[in-house]
Amino acid sequence: xxxxxxxxxxxxxxxxxxxxxxxxxxxxxxxxxxxxxxxxxxxxxxxxxxxxxxxxxxxxxxxxxxxxxxxxxxxxxxxxxxxxxxxxxxxxxxxxxxxxxxxxxxxxxxxxxxxxxxxxxxxxxxxxxxxxxxxxxxxxxxxxxxxxxxxxxxxxxxxxxxxxxxxxxxxxxxxxxxxxxxxxxxxxxxxxxxxxxxxxxxxxxxxxxxxxxxxxxxxxxxxxxxxxxxxxxxxxxxxxxxxxxxxxxxxxxxxxxxxxxxxxxxxxxxxxxxxxxxxxxxxxxxxxxxxxxxxxxxxxxxxxxxxxxxxxxxxxxxxxxxxxxxxxxxxxxxxxxxxxxxxxxxxxxxxxxxxxxxxxxxxxxxxxxxxxxxxxxxxxxxxxxxxxxxxxxxxxxxxxxxxxxxxxxxxxxxxxxx
Amino acid sequence: xxxxxxxxxxxxxxxxxxxxxxxxxxxxxxxxxxxxxxxxxxxxxxxxxxxxxxxxxxxxxxxxxxxxxxxxxxxxxxxxxxxxxxxxxxxxxxxxxxxxxxxxxxxxxxxxxxxxxxxxxxxxxxxxxxxxxxxxxxxxxxxxxxxxxxxxxxxxxxxxxxxxxxxxxxxxxxxxxxxxxxxxxxxxxxxxxxxxxxxxxxxxxxxxxxxxxxxxxxxxxxxxxxxxxxxxxxxxxxxxxxxxxxxxxxxxxxxxxxxxxxxxxxxxxx
Numbered sequence: 306x307x308x309x310x311x312x313x314x315x316x317x318x319x320x321x322x323x324x325x326x327x328x329x330x331x332x333x334x335x336x337x338x339x340x341x342x343x344x345x346x347x348x349x350x351x352x353x354x355x356x357x358x359x360x361x362x363x364x365x366x367x368x369x370x371x372x373x374x375x376x377x378x379x380x381x382x383x384x385x386x387x388x389x390x391x392x393x394x395x396x397x398x399x400x401x402x403x404x405x406x407x408x409x410x411x412x413x414x415x416x417x418x419x420x421x422x423x424x425x426x427x428x429x430x431x432x433x434x435x436x437x438x439x440x441x442x443x444x445x446x447x448x449x450x451x452x453x454x455x456x457x458x459x460x461x462x463x464x465x466x467x468x469x470x471x472x473x474x475x476x477x478x479x480x481x482x483x484x485x486x487x488x489x490x491x492x493x494x495x496x497x498x499x500x501x502x503x504x505x506x507x508x509x510x511x512x513x514x515x516x517x518x519x520x521x522x523x524x525x526x527x528x529x530x531x532x533x534x535x536x537x538x539x540x541x542x543x544x545x546x547x548x549x550x551x552x553x554x555x556x557x558x559x560x561x562x563x564x565x566x567x568x569x570x571x572x573x574x575x576x577x578x579x580x581x582x583x584x585x586x587x588x589x590x591x592x593x594x595x596x597x598x599x600x601x602x603x604x605x606x607x608x609x610x611x612x613x614x615x616x617x618x619x620x621x622x623x624x625x626x627x628x629x630x631x632x633x634x635x636x637x638x639x640x641x642x643x644x645x646x647x648x649x650x651x652x653x654x655x656x657x658x659x660x661x662x663x664x665x666x667x668x669x670x671x672x673x674x675x676x677x678x679x680x681x682x683x684x685x686x687x688x689x690x691x692x693x694x695x696x697x698x699x700x701x702x703x704x705x706x707x708x709x710x711x712x713x714x715x716x717x718x719x720x721x722x723x
Numbered sequence: 724x725x726x727x728x729x730x731x732x733x734x735x736x737x738x739x740x741x742x743x744x745x746x747x748x749x750x751x752x753x754x755x756x757x758x759x760x761x762x763x764x765x766x767x768x769x770x771x772x773x774x775x776x777x778x779x780x781x782x783x784x785x786x787x788x789x790x791x792x793x794x795x796x797x798x799x800x801x802x803x804x805x806x807x808x809x810x811x812x813x814x815x816x817x818x819x820x821x822x823x824x825x826x827x828x829x830x831x832x833x834x835x836x837x838x839x840x841x842x843x844x845x846x847x848x849x850x851x852x853x854x855x856x857x858x859x860x861x862x863x864x865x866x867x868x869x870x871x872x873x874x875x876x877x878x879x880x881x882x883x884x885x886x887x888x889x890x891x892x893x894x895x896x897x898x899x900x901x902x903x904x905x906x907x908x909x910x911x912x913x914x915x916x917x918x919x920x921x922x923x924x925x926x927x928x929x930x931x932x933x934x935x936x937x938x939x940x941x942x943x944x945x946x947x948x949x950x951x952x953x954x955x956x957x958x959x960x961x962x963x964x965x966x967x968x969x970x971x972x973x974x975x976x977x978x979x980x981x982x983x984x985x986x987x988x989x990x991x992x993x
Binding site: 473475476477478479570571572573574591594595597599603606607 | 876877880881883894895896897898959960961962963964965
């Protein structure tokens with residue numbers, strides 16, 4: 306059997322090409338059905354996400370998947386040619402492992418891709434388009450992805466500014482569920498960070514903005530509460546996390562504010578996320594015990610150091626992938642000799658039965674004991690004769706001479722005709 | 724036989740010690756997996772040893788100095804597991820394991836086999852006094868160590884989180900704070916009752932002179948700092964650096980009070 310994979314991703318093709326090839330979920334069954342009807346294709350599945358469209362098949366003699374892509378999407382081969390990558394056998398296995406483990410993702414280590422692969426697999430499997438070989442490949446790929454997640458730290462750190470802000474808030478407060486967030490200003494970034502904090506379950510959220518209407522809008526959109534801007538300093542002590550992004554040219558919060566806040570809060574810590582430029586929070590405040598101030602550059606620095614860390618972890622993950630590809634190839638090769646072994650046994654059994662029938666005609670009626678003796682003897686002979694060919698097939702299956710031995714045995718026992 | 728079990732426990736605690744050392748160096752993949760089962764098993768054998776020695780000798784366990792060490796080590800391990808199950812963190816281990824190991828080496832040394840009999844005859848009150856104080860000590864130790872972790876974590880966060888390795892895997896600041904505070908609150912009544920029990924006992928048997936014992940004076944000092952710690956926490960919410968300094972003082976006084984005069988009160992040793 307052959308594994309064959311063809312596709313485009315964020316590296317190989319620009320968005321407009323990927324858009325043309327993207328398959329909406331409702332249309333996936335149709336695409337899979339067309340795919341498995343292609344000549345030579347035994348099994349097939351289609352993965353379509355916003356960053357990639359890939360077609361994976363298991364074929365007998367190989368199949369022209371480019372032709373399938375072009376005709377299915379009605380795109381000329383020339384338009385696709387330079388954007389498509391194609392992998393066979395081990396390379397296809399490696400690619401599937403890398404995709405499932407999120408090593409081929411735009412943001413390496415992001416966790417969604419594994420779920421998307423699982424979903425694509427479930428759809429194809431539900432239609433019977435994935436059964437033996439692809440089944441083995443995909444279940445191995447899920448195991449490899451899990452192994453990489455547990456053995457490397459590839460997905461453990463955040464690489465975007467808002468994710469870093471949430472991670473830091475959790476490092477300070479633990480669970481965010483009973484925490485209060487105060488959003489000062491109404492920039493796009495602040496909105497994004499607020500969305501992220503809400504997604505991580507913060508308890509209460511306040512909005513304050515120079516234009517009060519804007520604060521009210523945001524409060525309505527996020528299920529929070531709007532507070533007039535002139536009450537900011539009297540109310541901000543209620544917040545554990547303060548997110549600032551106003552266009553103010555002078556800091557809104559200075560060290561003396563920090564001291565007052567700490568005494569009002571009886572020294573409970575506060576986290577200022579300052580994404581405004583120029584800054585809204587005086588960095589001096591970070592020196593106070595219990596005050597944590599991060600500006601855009603600080604967040605960016607953490608994010609970059611995390612992505613550097615991820616790169617290192619990705620290298621370790623690639624090593625694991627290589628080992629796993631090797632293991633999988635060995636396993637597939639030993640599976641490849643199973644049909645030969647079965648037909649060898651089958652053929653010998655047919656010969657044995659035919660010979661017993663022939664001798665029975667000559668000997669006439671036999672007692673049950675005699676029947677049993679003949680049965681045991683013929684079986685013993687067949688098993689002993691087959692022992693060496695079968696063990697040789699098995700033991701050399703993963704070696705370089707596997708194909709030769711396989712071929713010789715099939716010829717000696719005349720298995721090819723059947 | 725109790726000594727045998729004690730040594731089995733010691734060996735298993737050794738895994739914890741290795742873990743604590745390895746943690747500081749960064750390489751602890753394998754040890755992390757075996758550490759918890761090993762020290763858990765160690766604690767069980769330790770309990771067996773304590774129970775056996777309590778049954779063998781008609782005097783209750785803490786009437787020998789070595790057994791007091793053994794009991795303190797056991798209480799520390801018990802605290803470690805309570806914190807582990809409640810907060811899912813093994814961070815206290817890096818301080819607890821070495822301390823427990825040292826206490827256990829002493830508690831299971833060959834000298835421990837020779838029965839240094841207690842000069843005290845009535846075990847009931849003594850046991851209560853020693854037991855309560857040991858629980859207080861364990862709690863104070865945890866609180867002290869939590870305040871150190873708090874400082875480290877606070878420093879990490881203020882340095883904008885670029886530190887890697889073991890320290891980056893510490894629990895959240897609020898969790899560390901809660902562990903420290905809860906241990907403090909939990910330990911205080913034990914410490915207080917333990918001291919009262921001891922004072923009553925000494926007053927009753929030795930008269931007012933017991934007050935001149937340095938061990939008693941240090942204990943009172945420790946208790947006073949302990950109370951200041953709690954008070955500042957309640958009234959002003961002191962945490963972090965200031966709380967850590969106070970806890971360090973209280974802990975220092977506790978260690979001195981423990982070690983002075985080889986563990987015995989002056990008036991008893993005489």
